[in-house]
Amino acid sequence: MKALILVGGFGTRLRPLTLSVPKPLVDFANKPMILHQIEALKAIGVTEVVLAINYQPEIMLNFLKEFEKKLDIKITCSQETEPLGTAGPLALARDKLIDGSGEPFFVLNSDVISEYPLKEMIDFHKGHGGEASIMVTKVDEPSKYGVVVMEETTGKVEKFVEKPKIFVGNKINAGIYLLNPSVLDRIELRPTSIEKEVFPMIAGENKLYAMVLPGFWMDIGQPKDYITGLRLYLDSLRKKSSAELEAGSNIVGNVLVDESAVIGQGCLIGPDVAIGPGCIIESGVRLSRCTIMRGVRIKKHACISSSIIGWHSTVGRWARVENMTILGEDVHLGDEVYSNGGVVLPHKEIKSSILKPEIVM
Amino acid sequence: MESSDQEKAVAVIMVGGPTKGTRFRPLSFNTPKPLFPLAGQPMVHHPISACKRLPNLAHIFLIGFYEEREFALYVSSISSELKVPVRYLKEDKPHGSAGGLYYFRNIIMEDNPSHVFLLNCDVCCSFPLTEMLEAHKRYGGMGTVLVIKVSAESANQFGELVADTITNELLHYTEKPETFVSDLINCGVYIFTPDVFTAIQEVSTHREGQANIRHLSSFETLQSPTRALPVDFIRLDQDILSPFAGKKQLYTYETMDFWEQIKTPGMSVKCSGLYLAQFRLTSPHLLAAGDGTKSATIVGDVYVHPSAKVHPTAKIGPSVSISANVRVGAGVRLISCIILDDVEVQENAVVINSIVGWKSSIGKWSRVQADGDYNAKLGITILGEAVTVEDEVVVINSIVLPNKTLNLSVQDEIIL
Numbered sequence: 001m002k003a004l005i006l007v008g009g010f011g012t013r014l015r016p017l018t019l020s021v022p023k024p025l026v027d028f029a030n031k032p033m034i035l036h037q038i039e040a041l042k043a044i045g046v047t048e049v050v051l052a053i054n055y056q057p058e059i060m061l062n063f064l065k066e067f068e069k070k071l072d073i074k075i076t077c078s079q080e081t082e083p084l085g086t087a088g089p090l091a092l093a094r095d096k097l098i099d100g101s102g103e104p105f106f107v108l109n110s111d112v113i114s115e116y117p118l119k120e121m122i123d124f125h126k127g128h129g130g131e132a133s134i135m136v137t138k139v140d141e142p143s144k145y146g147v148v149v150m151e152e153t154t155g156k157v158e159k160f161v162e163k164p165k166i167f168v169g170n171k172i173n174a175g176i177y178l179l180n181p182s183v184l185d186r187i188e189l190r191p192t193s194i195e196k197e198v199f200p201m202i203a204g205e206n207k208l209y210a211m212v213l214p215g216f217w218m219d220i221g222q223p224k225d226y227i228t229g230l231r232l233y234l235d236s237l238r239k240k241s242s243a244e245l246e247a248g249s250n251i252v253g254n255v256l257v258d259e260s261a262v263i264g265q266g267c268l269i270g271p272d273v274a275i276g277p278g279c280i281i282e283s284g285v286r287l288s289r290c291t292i293m294r295g296v297r298i299k300k301h302a303c304i305s306s307s308i309i310g311w312h313s314t315v316g317r318w319a320r321v322e323n324m325t326i327l328g329e330d331v332h333l334g335d336e337v338y339s340n341g342g343v344v345l346p347h348k349e350i351k352s353s354i355l356k357p358e359i360v361m
Numbered sequence: 362m363e364s365s366d367q368e369k370a371v372a373v374i375m376v377g378g379p380t381k382g383t384r385f386r387p388l389s390f391n392t393p394k395p396l397f398p399l400a401g402q403p404m405v406h407h408p409i410s411a412c413k414r415l416p417n418l419a420h421i422f423l424i425g426f427y428e429e430r431e432f433a434l435y436v437s438s439i440s441s442e443l444k445v446p447v448r449y450l451k452e453d454k455p456h457g458s459a460g461g462l463y464y465f466r467n468i469i470m471e472d473n474p475s476h477v478f479l480l481n482c483d484v485c486c487s488f489p490l491t492e493m494l495e496a497h498k499r500y501g502g503m504g505t506v507l508v509i510k511v512s513a514e515s516a517n518q519f520g521e522l523v524a525d526t527i528t529n530e531l532l533h534y535t536e537k538p539e540t541f542v543s544d545l546i547n548c549g550v551y552i553f554t555p556d557v558f559t560a561i562q563e564v565s566t567h568r569e570g571q572a573n574i575r576h577l578s579s580f581e582t583l584q585s586p587t588r589a590l591p592v593d594f595i596r597l598d599q600d601i602l603s604p605f606a607g608k609k610q611l612y613t614y615e616t617m618d619f620w621e622q623i624k625t626p627g628m629s630v631k632c633s634g635l636y637l638a639q640f641r642l643t644s645p646h647l648l649a650a651g652d653g654t655k656s657a658t659i660v661g662d663v664y665v666h667p668s669a670k671v672h673p674t675a676k677i678g679p680s681v682s683i684s685a686n687v688r689v690g691a692g693v694r695l696i697s698c699i700i701l702d703d704v705e706v707q708e709n710a711v712v713i714n715s716i717v718g719w720k721s722s723i724g725k726w727s728r729v730q731a732d733g734d735y736n737a738k739l740g741i742t743i744l745g746e747a748v749t750v751e752d753e754v755v756v757i758n759s760i761v762l763p764n765k766t767l768n769l770s771v772q773d774e775i776i777l
Contacts, residue, residue, distance in 0.1 A: 010764040015777035019390075343777065348383055359775040361386045361760070 001046045002097050003106035004078075005037055006089060006175075007053040007060075013222040016328030016345045017310055022056045024110050025063055027293055028220060029233050029274050030258050035067060037108050040116035042073045046106065049073060050096045052089035054080035087194035090179075091187040098181045109175030113229050115215035115236055116176070124211045125178045128155065131207035133178040134199070136171035137217040145172040146195050150210045157208040160195055174213050223326050227289060227306060231272040246270075252288075264300075276311075290321075299335070307339075310346070323357070369419045370494070371469055372412040372478040373462060376405060378426020378452070387745040387762050388626050391719060393427050395482045396435060398699070399629055400636035401647070401664040401682050403435065407636060408480045411488030413443050419472035421447045423482075424461050460595035463561040470555060477557070479597075481549035485632035487618035487639060488550065496529070497552045500612040504557055506531060506602065507550035508613045509620045513541060520547035520598050522606075524613040531611040534602040545613070547598065548620050557601070560610075564600045568592050626716060627734075627741035633699055634680035637662035649677070657689070690725075697733060707752075715742040718763065724752035731758045739773055 011023030018026060024034035038049055053060060057079050064075045078093040090097070090107065097105050104125060106118065114137075125133040134157070136148045147169045149158045161168050173195060186198055202208040216236055218229035234254035237244055246255040250263070253271025257263065261275045264283035269275070273287045276294040281287070286303040295312040298304065302315050307325040315321060316335035325339045328346035333339060337350055341357030344350060348360060376395040385394045395405040402410075405423065412421055423432060432449040440447045448468075456464050462479060469477060476497070478490060486507075497505040508522055521542040523533040535542050569592045595601070605611050619635045621628060640647045641662050649665040651657050657671040661679020665671060669687040680697045683689065687700050692709040699716045706712065706723045714733035723729060727750045734740030742756055745763035750756055755770040762777050 012762065012765055012777060015762065345383070345386065359777060361383065361775065 001044075001103055001105065002048045002050065002099065003041045003046045003108065004050045004052055004090060004093055004097060005034065005108045005110050006086065007034070007051050007110045008055075009083070010055055011221070014226070016326060016343060017308070020311065020329040020346055022053075022059055023221070024051070024060070027276060027291075028113065028226065029230060029237075029256055030276050032063070033113075033220070034110055036113060037110065037116070038067060038071060038073065038075070040118060041106060041108075042071050044118045044122070047074060048096070049075050050078050050093045051075065052078050052080065052093060054083060083191060084189070085191040085193050087187050087192035087198045088190060090184060090194075091189040091192075094184050098184065102181060104178050104180050107177040107179060109219075111219050111221035112175045112217065113220050113233055114174065114176070114213060114217040117214055118176075120214075121176070121178050121211055124155070124209070128209045130156075130202075130209045131180045131205075132183055132199070132202050133209050133211060135174040135176040135213045136210045137174040137213040138170050139172050140170075142167070142170045142172055147171065148173055148210050155209045155211055156206060157199070157203045157210050159203060160200055162196070171210065171212065174217050175219070176213070223308060223324060226308065227272075227291070227324070230274060230291060231289070234272055234274075325354075368475040369417045369472050370415050370476045370478060371420045371422065371472055371474040372408075372415075372418065372480065373422045373424060373465075373469060374405060374408050374412075374480045374482050375458065375461065376423050376425035376427065376432075376482040384625055386626075387743060387760060388629075388716065388718070390763060391746050393431050394623075395423075395425070395427075396432075397629060398682065398684060398701070399485070399623070399633040400640060401666060401684065402636075404623060404629075405435075405482045406439070407485070408482060408488055409439060409443070409447065411490055412478060412480075413445060415478075415490055415494065418445055419474060420469075421445060422465065422469060423447065423449045424452060424465060425449070426452055426455075455594065457590075457594040457600070458597040459561050459564075459601050460593050462597075463558060463565070463595060464593070466558045470558075475554065477553045477555065479551040479553060483623045484549045484620070485623050485628075485635055486548060486550070486616065486620040489614075489616055489618065490550075490552075493550075493552055493614045496614045497612070500529065502530075502554075502612045503560065503605070503610040504551055504553045504601075505612045505614050507548040508545050508615050509548055509617075510544050510615070511546050513544050516541065516544050516546055520602070521545065522547060522602075522613060524615075529612050529614070530609060531602065531606045531613050534598065534606045536598045536603075545615070547602070548616065549622075551597075560601060560605065561595050564595055564604075565592050625735070626743050627736070630680075630697060630699055630714065630716060630733075630741050631735045633682050634662070634697065637664055637680060637682065640664070651677075714740075716744065718744045718746045718748055720746055721748040721750070723750050724754060726753045727751065728755045728757075730756070739775075 007024050011018035014023055025032045057077055068075050143163055146160055146162045147164050148171050149169045199208055216232035218225055218232055220226040220229040238254050246257045250267050251270050255270040255273045257275045258277040260277045261279040263281045266283050267285045269287045272289045275292045278295045279292050280297045282300040284301040285298050288305045290304050291308045293311045296309050297314045299317040301317055302319045304321040307321050310328045313327045313331040315333045318336045319333050320338045323341040325341055326343045328344055330347045331344045332349045334351045338353040342354035344360045396403040412418055429451050436447050436449050450465050452461055517538055520536045521538055522545045523543045525532055621632050623629055623632050649659045649663045651659040657673055658676040659678050663678040664682045666685045668685045669683045671689040672691040674691045675689050675693040677695045681695045683700045684702045686703045689706045690708040693706050694711045696713045698712045701719045703720045704717050707725045709726045710723045711728045713730040715729045715731055721744050729742055731742040732740050739758040743760045747764050748761050749766040751768045754767050757772040759771050759774045765776055
């Protein structure tokens with residue numbers, strides 16, 4: 001079985017992190033974002049994953065060789081030479097997705113984190129016999145997104161409404177699709193939107209069905225949602241395999257710590273914290289609702305909340321970091337510095353406090 | 362008596378490196394700062410051309426931390442264009458401004474030059490090297506420093522010098538002092554005779570001796586307020602100019618022309634303008650001309666690359682530089698800006714006090730502008746590589762990182 005992951009462009013909303021690596025390789029819960037999806041696909045028997053990219057293929061290809069070996073799954077790239085929108089890349093990868101078996105293929109959006117109930121989706125798709133299935137998820141503020149209006153019992157999709165002004169429904173496109181190969185016949189090799197052009201066409205023929213995603217869903221393409229997404233992910237991990245989470249007198253709530261990380265005495269870690277490989281958390285440190293990426297050193301008595309600390313950075317003694325502070329790769333926050341929402345680009349030293357949210361280039 | 366034919370000169374241009382390059386973001390994401398164009402030519406080209414005007418110039422060396430491949434193309438093309446060997450030397454680690462010169466002394470002295478010119482790449486000035494050399498020969502010292510008078514208030518951002526008004530000897534030098542010392546500052550352009558290498562060697566040996574003494578008294582080391590510097594890290598200002606001042610070894614030459622440091626992207630607009638104004642005097646054929654009939658209306662000093670296409674109804678200038686393959690549409694107005702390669706400026710757009718990055722697109726009737734305060738963080742609007750400003754959008758006093766599309770107006774913002 002095959003799958004396509006829409007990786008897309010420059011990941012500008014996740015800057016400064018994406019100034020150092022392409023977005024799919026940004027770590028989430030101590031694993032490159034795209035690895036979460038590739039593992040979920042592998043688990044239900046997908047044998048080949050195609051990545052639709054338009055940026056930095058060389059860096060991606062190196063990592064992919066590593067994953068290919070480790071996971072024993074074939075990974076290839078399909079590179080756009082001009083932006084093809086959300087449906088065009090499928091046409092571009094046509095030859096890789098169709099193998100004559102007639103089996104449907106998955107399409108995933110690389111920014112999405114969820115529980116990936118892909119087996120259930122296959123059963124759903126076979127059950128309704130339509131041409132395409134999409135996952136939808138319930139949200140509180142549907143007018144921020146594109147709403148999928150569907151029949152509640154069968155899941156048959158009636159129409160899509162982009163950013164509706166009045167309430168038409170509270171289910172939005174979750175960015176996970178299971179499509180029959182015939183869908184590719186509807187997509188031309190040009191910039192095309194799957195939501196605005198392709199799906200409405202299929203829905204019009206009563207062949208598009210939506211399944212409500214059980215469990216959490218988050219588009220982690222921007223820092224605020226990345227932090228919320230970690231909370232949801234760790235919550236889900238607590239239910240499924242709580243042994244992976246950290247336990248101890250210095251741990252509060254859900255905390256994920258890589259085995260090679262070191263945590264000192266007198267720390268209080270959590271809730272909703274992920275600490276990456278090779279990190280050194282010195283004594284007396286307080287961490288909550290934050291991600292500490294690979295190779296970071298947090299010095300004594302520092303206090304970090306609601307922030308992301310990028311690879312190989314350091315946070316000084318008694319520093320206080322909060323309110324959506326994002327430190328890029330190799331950023332060094334001096335002792336006693338306060339950062340309130342500072343967004344710092346890679347390779348910087350911060351010696352004075354950032355009192356209100358600011359971008360430091 | 363040696364004839365002047367025997368007196369060879371070499372030039373060393375310090376180009377810096379990526380560790381110091383964060384101030385030049387977002388432009389430095391795409392190009393090393395020394396290769397960023399000012400008045401249509403890479404920044405480092407201006408001191409290089411000035412050196413080329415010297416008689417008996419044997420070699421030009423660029424010293425920096427950038428990877429060799431970043432300069433390989435430029436160095437080979439400029440060598441054949443100017444018919445003088447230009448070579449890039451990569452420092453493996455920081456040696457300080459004088460240490461770098463010392464580290465490569467064998468290569469620098471290969472041609473047996475009688476004079477070594479040392480220039481900083483991020484200095485924008487008229488580089489009066491020939492006159493400075495004549496003065497240096499008259500003084501007969503080890504080195505001559507190019508100096509300029511600035512306002513008393515701004516002097517403390519630089520190295521301040523006191524010079525004897527009659528002999529022009531350098532009497533006193535201090536780097537960024539807290540109190541007022543002098544309104545004469547160090548321009549970052551020097552001429553040395555080869556004995557400067559001996560002087561640097563002395564400093565290095567002395568420091569080694571000091572380090573050994575400190576070694577014996579560890580208590581002293583704890584008390585010392587300054588970190589001990591490695592023996593091969595020699596700063597030109599503090600370690601050579603300061604101690605040798607007042608010993609009849611160092612002299613000054615004052616320039617009355619313009620001088621600026623190109624530390625931030627905003628300053629590159631100002632410096633591009635200064636070089637364009639200089640072209641008016643030294644090479645007016647490089648500047649564009651037009652009155653709106655067959656070609657666009659040109660006001661003031663403007664450079665347009667031969668491959669760029671500018672619509673005759675556009676009005677360009679003053680102080681505008683347009684790079685290769687740029688397309689400027691009908692009715693466009695450009696003032697005080699740098700338009701980089703492959704940019705498309707569509708009809709009736711206005712760009713003022715800005716830098717438009719490579720391959721960007723400026724929409725119809727859109728307006729990209731800034732106050733023009735070169736020292737303010739957002740005083741010049743900068744669009745990184747491949748930024749699209751959609752039709753009728755206004756961008757004021759902002760910095761936009763590469764690959765962004767602006768479909769809403771923004772003001773006073775950094776867009777990541």
